[in-house]
Amino acid sequence: xxxxxxxxNGEALLEKIETRLRQAGELPQPGPGRAPDGVEPPVxxxxxxxxxxxxxxxxxxxxxxxxxxxxxxxxVLLAKWxxxxxxxVFINETLGRQRLFNGHTRDAYAQLSAEVLRLRxxxxxLRSEQAPRVAPAAADKRTPKQR
Amino acid sequence: xxVHQLLPTFLPGDATGQSALHFGLLLRRLGLHGQIYAxxxxxxxxxxxxxxxxxxxxxxxxxxxxHGIASGLSSRLLHLPCRRGVIFHNISPYPTYRxxxxxxxxxxxxxxxxxxxxxVQLAIGVSDFNSRELKAAGYSNVHTVPxxxxxxxxxxxxxxxxRLRRLQGPPTLLAVSRVMPHKRFEDVLRxxxxxxxxxxxxxxxxxxxxxxxxxxxxxxxxxxxxxxxVEFWGKVSFAQLVAAYRSASVFVSMSxxxxxxxxxxxxxxxxxxxxAFAAAAVPETLGGSGIGFTEKRYNVLAELVVELCQDAxxxxxxxxxxxxxxxxLSPEVALQRLRTALAPLLPTVPARKRPAKKTRPRVAMVxxxxxxxxGGAELLARMVAQRMAPxxxxxxxxxxxxxxxxxxxxxxxxxxxxxxxxxLRFPTRRTRELASFNSFSRRLYGHPNERAAEERWLAEQxxxxxxxxxxxxxxxxxYDGYVFFTxxxxxxxxxxxxxxxxxxxxxxxxxxxPFNFEVFRDVHERPRxxxxxxxxxxxxxxxxxxxxxxxxxxxxxVEFPDADAERFRARHGVQGPYxxxxxxxxxxxxxxxxxxxxQTLTRRYADAPxxxxxxxSGMTLHGARVRYLGRIEEQDKHDAIAGALGVVVPSxxxxxxxxxxxxxxxGTPVLANGASEVLVGQLERSGGGVTYxxxxxxxxxxxLLGEQRQALGARGLxxxxxxxxxxxxxxxxxxxxxxxxxxx
Numbered sequence: 067x068x069x070x071x072x073x074x075n076g077e078a079l080l081e082k083i084e085t086r087l088r089q090a091g092e093l094p095q096p097g098p099g100r101a102p103d104g105v106e107p108p109v110x111x112x113x114x115x116x117x118x119x120x121x122x123x124x125x126x127x128x129x130x131x132x133x134x135x136x137x138x139x140x141x142v143l144l145a146k147w148x149x150x151x152x153x154x155v156f157i158n159e160t161l162g163r164q165r166l167f168n169g170h171t172r173d174a175y176a177q178l179s180a181e182v183l184r185l186r187x188x189x190x191x192l193r194s195e196q197a198p199r200v201a202p203a204a205a206d207k208r209t210p211k212q213r
Numbered sequence: 214x215x216v217h218q219l220l221p222t223f224l225p226g227d228a229t230g231q232s233a234l235h236f237g238l239l240l241r242r243l244g245l246h247g248q249i250y251a252x253x254x255x256x257x258x259x260x261x262x263x264x265x266x267x268x269x270x271x272x273x274x275x276x277x278x279x280h281g282i283a284s285g286l287s288s289r290l291l292h293l294p295c296r297r298g299v300i301f302h303n304i305s306p307y308p309t310y311r312x313x314x315x316x317x318x319x320x321x322x323x324x325x326x327x328x329x330x331x332x333v334q335l336a337i338g339v340s341d342f343n344s345r346e347l348k349a350a351g352y353s354n355v356h357t358v359p360x361x362x363x364x365x366x367x368x369x370x371x372x373x374x375x376r377l378r379r380l381q382g383p384p385t386l387l388a389v390s391r392v393m394p395h396k397r398f399e400d401v402l403r404x405x406x407x408x409x410x411x412x413x414x415x416x417x418x419x420x421x422x423x424x425x426x427x428x429x430x431x432x433x434x435x436x437x438x439x440x441x442x443v444e445f446w447g448k449v450s451f452a453q454l455v456a457a458y459r460s461a462s463v464f465v466s467m468s469x470x471x472x473x474x475x476x477x478x479x480x481x482x483x484x485x486x487x488x489a490f491a492a493a494a495v496p497e498t499l500g501g502s503g504i505g506f507t508e509k510r511y512n513v514l515a516e517l518v519v520e521l522c523q524d525a526x527x528x529x530x531x532x533x534x535x536x537x538x539x540x541x542l543s544p545e546v547a548l549q550r551l552r553t554a555l556a557p558l559l560p561t562v563p564a565r566k567r568p569a570k571k572t573r574p575r576v577a578m579v580x581x582x583x584x585x586x587x588g589g590a591e592l593l594a595r596m597v598a599q600r601m602a603p604x605x606x607x608x609x610x611x612x613x614x615x616x617x618x619x620x621x622x623x624x625x626x627x628x629x630x631x632x633x634x635x636x637l638r639f640p641t642r643r644t645r646e647l648a649s650f651n652s653f654s655r656r657l658y659g660h661p662n663e664r665a666a667e668e669r670w671l672a673e674q675x676x677x678x679x680x681x682x683x684x685x686x687x688x689x690x691x692y693d694g695y696v697f698f699t700x701x702x703x704x705x706x707x708x709x710x711x712x713x714x715x716x717x718x719x720x721x722x723x724x725x726x727p728f729n730f731e732v733f734r735d736v737h738e739r740p741r742x743x744x745x746x747x748x749x750x751x752x753x754x755x756x757x758x759x760x761x762x763x764x765x766x767x768x769x770x771v772e773f774p775d776a777d778a779e780r781f782r783a784r785h786g787v788q789g790p791y792x793x794x795x796x797x798x799x800x801x802x803x804x805x806x807x808x809x810x811x812q813t814l815t816r817r818y819a820d821a822p823x824x825x826x827x828x829x830s831g832m833t834l835h836g837a838r839v840r841y842l843g844r845i846e847e848q849d850k851h852d853a854i855a856g857a858l859g860v861v862v863p864s865x866x867x868x869x870x871x872x873x874x875x876x877x878x879x880g881t882p883v884l885a886n887g888a889s890e891v892l893v894g895q896l897e898r899s900g901g902g903v904t905y906x907x908x909x910x911x912x913x914x915x916x917l918l919g920e921q922r923q924a925l926g927a928r929g930l931x932x933x934x935x936x937x938x939x940x941x942x943x944x945x946x947x948x949x950x951x952x953x954x955x956x957x
Contacts, residue, residue, distance in 0.1 A: 067513065070491055070505035073534035074527065083516040092512060105342065106306060108350040109320060111328035118321070134313055136428040 112179045119172040125161045126154075214560055215274045215683075216240050216247040218300075221284040223251035223262040225665065226422070226448055228475060229279050229302060232339065232360055234261070234664045236277065236300070239358075239544070239551050241710040242735070246686035247274075248679075252286050258665065260643075260672035270295035275558055277337070280329070283321030291332050296558060298335035299352070301326065301343045303472025303494070309395040326350050337554060340473045342494035356554035360473050361544045363664065366731055367482035369459050371661040372452065380460035384408075384522045385416040387461035387485065389454070389476040390468065392423035392430055392445075397490075400467035400509055402436050405443060407515035412522075415442055420457050422448040452660040458483030462522050466490060467509065474498045478542060481535035486521050486528055488514065502538035503531060574953050575691065576605040579708055580698040581676050583611040583636055584624065588797065589871050590721045593746075593769055594698040597719075598634050600770075600942050605949070608692070609636045610684060612676045612704070618831065619644045620676040639680035645673060658726035667732040671703055674727075678704065685711045694952045696945070700736045701727060713739035715952050717945070718762070721868040722750055723891060728757065737761050742948050746869030749891040765948070770938030771874045774848070778856025781849060785842060790822040792884065792915070793857035795850050796864075796872060798830040798841075803863035803886055805832070810911040812836045822858050822915065855879040859902070859918040865889045874936065877901050877929035882922055884914045901929020 069076035087093065128150050133139040150157075218237065223230045233249050240247060249262040265286055270276055274295045278286060281302045290297055304326075307319045330336075330351035337358050338344030344357045369377070386405055390396045398419060405417040417437075423430045423445060437443035446457065458464070464480035466489040471477075477498050480487050487503030489495050499505050504521075506514065521528055578601075580594040598609055609631075613622035620641045629636050650673050657670055685695075685708045695712050697705045700720040709716055718740040722728055737743065737758040744767040745751040751764045782788065792811070798804050807824070815821045815837045826834060827842040827850070834841045845853070854860055860876035865888040873883045873895055883902030885892040887910070896902045902925055903918070905911040918925070 067506060067508035067510050069517070070496065070499070070501070070507070071503060071531065071534065072501035073530040074504060076504075079517070079520070079527075080513070083513050083520070086516060087512055105346040105349055106304070106323065108327045108346075109323035111324040114320065114324035118317070130312070132312060134428055135424075135426040136431045137426065139426060139428070 112183070116172075116176055116179060119168075119175055123165070123168040123172045125164050125168065126158045214245070215270070215686075216245045216555075217268060217270060217274060217276045218247065218249045218279065219265060219268060219276050219286055219290065220249070220251050220279040221281070221286055222253045223249065223258055224253070224255045225258065226663075229281060230258070230262075230665060231475075231663065232300075232302070233279060234668060235361060235544075235547075236358075236551070238664075238710075238735075239548050241707065242548055242713070242739075243552055243555065244686060244689060244711050245555075246683055246711065252284060258669060260669050260677070261665065265289065268293070273560065275335070275555075277335075278329075280326060281322060282315075282318040283325055287325035287329060290329060296335075297329075297333040298337065298558075299326075299329055299333050299347075300337045300339065300358075301347050301472075302339055303343050303346065303470075305393070305395050306470050309469070323350075335554060335558060337551075340494040340497050342497055343472050354557075356550060358547055358550040358554060359542050360475055360478070361542055361547050362475065362478045362482050362539075363544070363731055364482045364539060365734070366451075366661050366663070367455050367458060367479060368661070371729075372456050372459060373659070376452070376456050377460060380456055383414040383416060384412050384462040384518070385418060385460065386463055386465050386518065387418050387420065387457055387480070388465050388467075389420045389457070389479070390466070391421045392419065392433070394429050395468065395470050397467040397469055398433050399436065400490075400511075401465060402433065402440060402443070403509075403511050404465060404467070404514050404518070406440050407511040408518055409440060409442060411515055411519055417443045418446055418457055418461060419443065420446040420449055420454060450660075451663040451666065454479075455483065455661045458485050461485055463488055463518050465518075466495065468492060468495070471495050471498070477503070478539065481539050484532055484535075486531045487535065488517065488521070498542075500538045500541055502534035573604060573606050574693040574949055575608075576601070576694050576696060576949060577608050577610050577685075577692045578696045578698070579610045579681075579685070579704050581612060581702040581704055582614055582617060583609050583638075584615065584631065586615055588617060589867075589869070590699040590719075592871060593719070593721070593869075596769060597696070597941070597945065599632055600938055601945055602632075602634050604942065604946055607634055609634055610681055610704075611636065611638055612678045612681065613638045613640045614676050618647055637684070639678045639684065641676045641678050643675070643677050645675055650674070654726075657730075662730070664732065667730045670727070670730070671706055671732055674701070675703055682708055682711070693956065694949045696949075697736075697740070700733050706733060706736055710735045710739060714741065715956065716740040717742050717744055717948050717952075719744045719746075719767075720750070720754065721746060722754055723866045723868045723889070724753055725866045728753075734758065741952055744944070744948075747891050747894055749894045750868045753890075765944065767941055767944045768869050768936070769871060769874065770941045771878050771933040771936045772938070773878050773933070774851045776848075776851040776855035776879055778852060781852035781856055784849070784852075785825075785840070787823065787825060787840065787856075790858040790919070791825045791840075791856075792822050792859055792861050793825045793827075793853050794861045794863065794872075795827040795845065795853070798826060798828050798834060799832060801864075801866070803865055804834075807861060807863040808834070808836055808839065810905070810908045811839065813908045814912050814915060817912070824861075825853065825857070827853065851875070851879065854881050857881050858922060859884045859915070862886060862892055867891045870895060873902070874933060877933035880926035880930045882918055882925035882929060884911070884918060899929050899932035901925055901932055 069080050131143050133143055218233045220229050220233055250265045250268040251262045252265045254262045270293055272295055275298055276293055276295055277298045277300050278290045279300045282304055304319055304322045307316055310316045327350045336347045336352040336355045338347050339360045341357050344355050347355045388401045392398055408415045458480055464485045464487045470493045473494050477487055489505055491505035491507050496505055578598055582591050601607055613624045613626055614620040615623040621644050622640045624638050626638055626640050657666055681704055695716040697709050697718045699705055700722055720743055737754055738760050740762045743762050743764045745764050746768040751766055754761050811824045823838045823840055825840045827845045854876050859882050862870050862873055862883055862885040865886045867889050876883050885896055885904050887893055887904030887906045893904055903914040905914045
């Protein structure tokens with residue numbers, strides 16, 4: 067454990083406290099590992115959106131039975147479960163066309179994003195092929211007029 | 214070019230909304246105008262932000278989108294036909310919420326962050342920690358503009374002694390944040406438990422919104438009940454928040470993730486030692502101040518809390534370090550960073566044409582209303598405009614409003630010439646609902662307030678005229694200098710920062726409740742010079758704003774028009790001695806008390822003078838020997854003053870009484886409210902009248918006027934002769950010349 071601060075002598079202060087704890091017959095408690103300070107990894111939007119569209123394309127599928135609430139929240143979960151058990155056939159009928167539409171949206175996004183990825187790769191390749199043409203050595207060979 | 218801000222929600226107490234207001238403040242100080250737009254706007258904040266659906270930027274505009282968890286506005290930003298920027302406030306860590314409905318929004322927010330990267334020209338992290346995430350997500354042109362707090366909002370002086378007394382007690386830990394799992398309040402409770410073992414009556418206050426039904430909160434509540442000494446305050450008013458900071462012993466944060474950590478700075482501003490787990494951006498925000506810790510060893514931390522409470526030397530050193538850190542994260546530092554970030558996107562402004570030495574400088578005078586209307590500050594502005602017109606190429610920038618209570622548009626919009634002065638009028642956007650405005654004002658007076666509340670007050674106070682502010686921002690190359698009249702209204706409070714370094718402000722300030730609002734700090738600290746009307750006004754400003762701009766006492770000049778008392782008596786059928794008042798007839802001007810005093814006088818003395826009142830009335834005026842004349846002509850006013858036993862000035866809120874000067878000019882003594890420092894000062898310096906504080910002193914004053922009218926009047930006239938317009942005109946010319954010289 068470290069105590070951080072320009073106005074304190076962290077090591078001396080920690081030593082003083084730990085000595086006092088030992089004298090009181092109390093061992094310093096172990097703490098969890100060091101504080102996380104790294105940045106979160108970025109999330110690729112294309113694959114995230116594709117996965118999300120696949121996950122949620124079928125509106126007749128129930129959401130997971132979970133709640134962050136206690137007490138009455140549990141009773142509501144039970145009511146939802148009962149509703150699903152007894153009414154799934156009507157849910158399917160009501161949302162059938164939405165399911166088809168969502169499927170088309172997912173497929174359209176998948177095709178378009180695949181095309182975007184292919185075009186990005188092609189642009190990258192073209193740029194890398196073009197790069198030597200504007201190299202300084204090549205530029206110097208141009209006539210003054212061309213420059 | 215406008216710089217608009219776009220954010221998902223604009224709700225009371227919302228951290229992103231507060232940062233949008235702070236960015237708005239910085240943008241104004243950079244001379245840039247723009248609006249705030251939000252996906253969801255709380256009804257009470259509609260004066261400050263418009264629905265996102267109304268955002269229609271021009272190609273040269275910049276829209277800064279405040280990004281956090283997933284929002285549909287992220288997709289909208291990509292398709293806005295203008296330049297785009299992102300302000301990143303960070304996103305809570307996804308793994309803490311795995312399996313909950315929130316997880317999708319957190320992960321989706323990160324996906325949106327990466328998706329926007331190729332489509333924006335500017336990315337701003339509110340900490341270097343956030344900026345690193347922006348770079349990792351593919352952004353270029355990344356800048357850090359740190360958040361800040363307005364230190365003066367956290368002073369003890371603004372809190373009532375009763376409120377602080379109620380919170381006094383044993384050593385208290387304070388944690389401020391919305392109650393969410395990644396903030397690790399269970400760890401705060403464990404620290405409190407260890408603290409209670411050492412200090413059995415120790416308290417823990419947890420301030421911040423929570424969901425009472427959530428399993429997480431119910432678990433915390435159970436633990437808290439078992440421990441004792443824990444209070445969940447929930448969402449509180451700003452005054453309560455400041456009182457909590459000012460009454461606690463140590464601020465503690467156990468959060469596992471902070472993109473910045475505004476409460477850390479708030480605690481520093483309230484001079485409360487900070488003890489914080491050094492996770493994510495927390496070490497950067499602390500910047501070596503406070504005490505950070507890298508492991509949660511609760512018995513060690515509890516001992517540290519005891520040290521901070523008992524070792525005065527340690528506590529003092531920590532507080533000094535925190536003061537240093539606040540300076541490093543001041544609004545001025547944020548302003549410099551934002552200026553650097555925006556510089557490549559700002560249009561290249563052609564250099565302003567500097568006026569040649571012999572040409573008259575181009576000056577804009579900004580005032581909330583202009584024309585033949587009642588109101589001391591407006592009258593002063595008009596008198597100055599008419600006298601400066603021969604010396605300057607003067608344009609008056611004002612609204613179409615005639616009535617300061619409603620701000621209803623009554624004058625035609627656009628350019629007119631009035632008395633040789635060019636006047637540009639802009640319409641107001643809303644009228645004022647006086648009853649709800651007064652009720653809202655009462656809630657704000659006498660407490661510390663957050664910026665959102667004061668800016669809402671300012672928007673409702675009005676006059677809300679976006680066209681006027683846009684003109685100030687857009688036409689900066691058309692004027693060499695500016696003169697703003699009256700601190701109290703929106704055109705000055707929001708317009709002055711746009712052009713502060715070329716401005717003279719005539720604040721006409723007096724000791725009234727809104728004068729203590731922080732939202733008026735720029736008006737008194739940023740102009741080139743403040744023209745005060747009296748030494749009392751100057752002293753008031755110097756007491757309230759320690760870093761005030763340079764002050765100069767200028768005031769108004771006095772004229773000596775011919776007057777005929779008999780003409781007034783004949784015209785209105787007034788006989789016998791009378792007291793006279795002309796101006797706005799409102800309770801705020803002390804008219805209700807004046808009527809009470811006069812009625813008592815009339816009941817006690819059969820020969821009591823009449824009370825003759827003139828001007829626009831906003832109240833019922835009746836009583837024995839009271840005459841109300843309505844609005845009267847200028848000449849009629851001077852005739853009335855000349856014939857009066859005395860002129861009454863009943864308002865306690867005055868920065869300069871023009872009416873008193875007009876009375877002196879006619880050799881008529883003044884009977885003034887002694888609760889006004891300014892009036893007392895004016896009468897002490899002139900010897901031209903007497904003051905009253907209650908009914909008895911009012912009656913005594915009337916008697917004195919009867920006995921010594923001539924002597925008092927002569928002294929007032931002598932004083933008036935020293936106050937010439939030539940002196941005033943010279944002061945305006947000198948200060949404007951200084952501004953022009955600086956620009957040459």
